[in-house]
Amino acid sequence: MKNTGNLFYRVVIIFILTMSFGSLSTAKADVPEMSSSLSAVKARGELVVATSPDYPPYEFLVNKNGHSTVQGVDIMVAKKVAKNIGVKLVVKKMNFDSLLVALQTGKCDMVIGGVNPTPERRKNVLFTKMYYHGGQYILVKKSMSWLYHDKNSFKNKTIGAQTGTTQYDLAKKQIKGVKVRGMTSYSDLVLALKTNKVNGVVMEKPAALAYAKNDGSLRAINAEFKLDKGTTGVAIAVKKGNVSLAQAANKGIDQIQKQDLVNKDYLKKAGQYLKVNTEDTSMWHYWRFFATGIEYTLIISIVSAILGLMLGLLLALMRLSKNRLWRGIAISYIEFLRGTPMMVQVMFVYFGIGVLINIPALLAGIIAVSLNSGAYVAEIIRGGINSVDSGQTEAAESLGLSMSDSYRFVILPQAMRNIWPALGNEFITLLKDSSIVSIIGVTDLIYESNLVRSDTYRGVMPIFIAMLLYFAMTFILTRILNHYERKMQYAN
Amino acid sequence: MPIDQPILAIQHLEKKYGTTNVLKDINEVVAEGQVICVIGPSGAGKSTFLRCLNLLEQPTSGEILYKGENITRFDRTQLSQYREKVGMVFQNFNLFPNMTVAQNLMLAPQRVKKESEGDARKSALLLLDRVGLRKMADRYPEQLSGGQKQRVAIARALAMNPEVLLFDEPTSALDPEMVGEVLQVMQELAEDGMTMVVVTHEMGFAKKAADRVWFMADGYVQENGTPQQVFDQPTSERAQNFINKIIND
Numbered sequence: 001m002k003n004t005g006n007l008f009y010r011v012v013i014i015f016i017l018t019m020s021f022g023s024l025s026t027a028k029a030d031v032p033e034m035s036s037s038l039s040a041v042k043a044r045g046e047l048v049v050a051t052s053p054d055y056p057p058y059e060f061l062v063n064k065n066g067h068s069t070v071q072g073v074d075i076m077v078a079k080k081v082a083k084n085i086g087v088k089l090v091v092k093k094m095n096f097d098s099l100l101v102a103l104q105t106g107k108c109d110m111v112i113g114g115v116n117p118t119p120e121r122r123k124n125v126l127f128t129k130m131y132y133h134g135g136q137y138i139l140v141k142k143s144m145s146w147l148y149h150d151k152n153s154f155k156n157k158t159i160g161a162q163t164g165t166t167q168y169d170l171a172k173k174q175i176k177g178v179k180v181r182g183m184t185s186y187s188d189l190v191l192a193l194k195t196n197k198v199n200g201v202v203m204e205k206p207a208a209l210a211y212a213k214n215d216g217s218l219r220a221i222n223a224e225f226k227l228d229k230g231t232t233g234v235a236i237a238v239k240k241g242n243v244s245l246a247q248a249a250n251k252g253i254d255q256i257q258k259q260d261l262v263n264k265d266y267l268k269k270a271g272q273y274l275k276v277n278t279e280d281t282s283m284w285h286y287w288r289f290f291a292t293g294i295e296y297t298l299i300i301s302i303v304s305a306i307l308g309l310m311l312g313l314l315l316a317l318m319r320l321s322k323n324r325l326w327r328g329i330a331i332s333y334i335e336f337l338r339g340t341p342m343m344v345q346v347m348f349v350y351f352g353i354g355v356l357i358n359i360p361a362l363l364a365g366i367i368a369v370s371l372n373s374g375a376y377v378a379e380i381i382r383g384g385i386n387s388v389d390s391g392q393t394e395a396a397e398s399l400g401l402s403m404s405d406s407y408r409f410v411i412l413p414q415a416m417r418n419i420w421p422a423l424g425n426e427f428i429t430l431l432k433d434s435s436i437v438s439i440i441g442v443t444d445l446i447y448e449s450n451l452v453r454s455d456t457y458r459g460v461m462p463i464f465i466a467m468l469l470y471f472a473m474t475f476i477l478t479r480i481l482n483h484y485e486r487k488m489q490y491a492n
Numbered sequence: 493m494p495i496d497q498p499i500l501a502i503q504h505l506e507k508k509y510g511t512t513n514v515l516k517d518i519n520e521v522v523a524e525g526q527v528i529c530v531i532g533p534s535g536a537g538k539s540t541f542l543r544c545l546n547l548l549e550q551p552t553s554g555e556i557l558y559k560g561e562n563i564t565r566f567d568r569t570q571l572s573q574y575r576e577k578v579g580m581v582f583q584n585f586n587l588f589p590n591m592t593v594a595q596n597l598m599l600a601p602q603r604v605k606k607e608s609e610g611d612a613r614k615s616a617l618l619l620l621d622r623v624g625l626r627k628m629a630d631r632y633p634e635q636l637s638g639g640q641k642q643r644v645a646i647a648r649a650l651a652m653n654p655e656v657l658l659f660d661e662p663t664s665a666l667d668p669e670m671v672g673e674v675l676q677v678m679q680e681l682a683e684d685g686m687t688m689v690v691v692t693h694e695m696g697f698a699k700k701a702a703d704r705v706w707f708m709a710d711g712y713v714q715e716n717g718t719p720q721q722v723f724d725q726p727t728s729e730r731a732q733n734f735i736n737k738i739i740n741d
């Protein structure tokens with residue numbers, strides 16, 4: 001049957017629904033809206049800096065004695081700035097794509113991450129002075145390096161660059177006939193290079209040199225791009241209009257520039273940290289990363305499965321109710337949630353609702369995945385309820401049982417048994433699809449395995465391990481589901 | 493049996509599905525302790541009529557009076573209380589497959605009458621004794637034969653201690669060899685004085701157990717009399733044809 005409610009009505013309902021879920025979550029989250037002015041930072045006693053730790057030597061994770069910390073040139077710069085202000089530095093990890101959005105939505109005070117202050121970015125955020133001019137290099141395979149000398153060698157070739165970066169634009173504008181392949185992480189780009197999917201990868205000089213140093217099969221060459229000094233260095237970003245914090249950061253940057261600290265000190269220290277990582281690149285050495293990943297993947301999956309089941313049951317009952325309003329709400333909700341990608345929903349909950357209330361990434365992920373799963377579960381449960389013979393309802397009614405009792409004791413137990421295999425499918429899908437939350441920086445299995453990739457300079461092995469771990473989890477889940485399916489058989 | 497106040501009185505009962513008139517102006521009474529057998533060709537509206545008596549079907553117009561009260565105007569609580577008093581046995585048993593036999597009998601007493609589990613179980617076992625199935629108490633319906641299922645269904649209806657029992661073709665879904673055991677139970681109930689309205693094709697049962705036989709066709713009760721009257725001297729042509737056919741088969 002087709003729903004007759006008009007579009008406006010649906011949109012309003014979805015808005016109300018989203019808002020009410022949002023306000024529910026504040027009660028749990030208890031995270032106040034963050035103000036990032038200098039005085040607010042001082043009052044709080046800590047400076048929250050967001051970064052994407054997959055860009056050595058600027059920022060990367062160091063795995064020492066099973067303990068992982070973010071290190072790198074940028075972190076040392078941030079430490080200096082925090083020290084000047086007189087507060088503690090707190091580093092928040094997320095994807096590069098999400099960094100500036102996080103800044104705009106008040107999830108951090110500063111972004112540092114080898115960010116080039118391009119005119120487009122200047123429209124949205126405020127940049128400090130530049131703390132380093134590295135220049136642009138191109139990473140190529142050593143075996144092919146006789147072919148490439150600078151950017152002009154890549155005419156009509158394919159070159160890789162991180163999506164949304166200066167390097168991407170430079171390659172596109174300054175190399176004739178080049179095909180630029182954009183990817184979000186450098187680990188993927190370097191893997192693409194090693195498997196001949198691209199001929200070179202553009203990156204900042206220190207990053208390129210670090211890769212070449214840690215992987216004998218790679219070489220870094222100077223790209224010789226025509227660079228505009230105003231945009232190709234790296235700077236710290238703060239929220240637009242937050243002049244007080246930018247000025248405070250500039251004081252620190254001035255000192256760094258004056259003493260040439262990046263070249264003289266920070267790069268060397270970063271190199272030493274990097275050695276810690278590449279000393280032992282066995283996956284076993286990184287087991288804590290995978291353990292954290294499994295932990296978060298399981299937390300999100302289990303909590304979302306339970307919340308999704310409850311929401312789905314509620315929606316299914318609303319959809320089957322005689323009240324047109326309930327039915328309309330349920331149908332609109334289900335259609336909208338099933339009709340939009342979960343990735344967009346995850347970002348919307350974190351960043352969109354995040355404008356109004358500051359929710360932590362893990363909670364945002366759980367909310368988004370639950371809301372999404374609820375829509376699918378609702379349809380499964382509705383099918384299950386419809387599959388129960390109408391004679392069952394009549395028998396319950398004829399005994400004087402109330403509506404809720406007949407659902408609770410007669411209809412739902414039978415519906416559950418009928419839909420268990422379909423529900424099991426949904427749980428398994430949910431476990432795997434929970435990997436989408438890695439885009440907002442929830443440290444699930446995908447996120448953690450990407451960290452291992454950038455730390456160890458090993459492109460494939462961590463993916464393989466993640467695959468095995470996902471399989472192990474779904475395999476165990478399937479056994480558990482089968483166990484309950486057998487238990488639900490009425491007679492043995 | 494003298495009739496003071498009928499336990500059920502049906503007045504101008506009508507039921508339409510769209511434009512199809514299934515029940516047209518039914519006017520009958522059921523006295524306490526009476527056993528009524530409703531017979532007639534298929535499509536006569538017998539089941540619809542029976543289902544109207546506990547409002548599984550909502551009548552289009554007319555009144556059904558239970559001890560003088562019009563049940564078609566009952567609200568939810570009143571209806572629930574009424575259904576406690578009027579049990580129903582279905583053609584397809586409609587036992588709850590997710591519960592054991594005993595649990596089937598205990599659910600309504602526990603949830604509706606708020607009996608304790610122990611009390612409910614005690615009376616469930618007594619009822620199962622009465623229908624000869626005590627040893628099946630902890631089996632699931634799936635494990636029973638058709639005749640056993642229907643006996644459990646009767647016991648389940650009895651568990652609410654009803655004043656009237658409605659039977660909707662209780663033996664039609666059974667293999668022939670199992671019909672007898674169900675009719676036997678019904679016969680015993682009739683002898684114990686239970687008020688019963690039975691839609692059935694079992695003419696033997698109707699002859700033996702019924703106080704009155706109602707012959708229904710085309711949405712009307714066309715004959716209402718003792719079994720002898722209806723079976724031996726039917727007045728309407730419809731009834732004569734129907735009864736001849738059945739006897740000759």
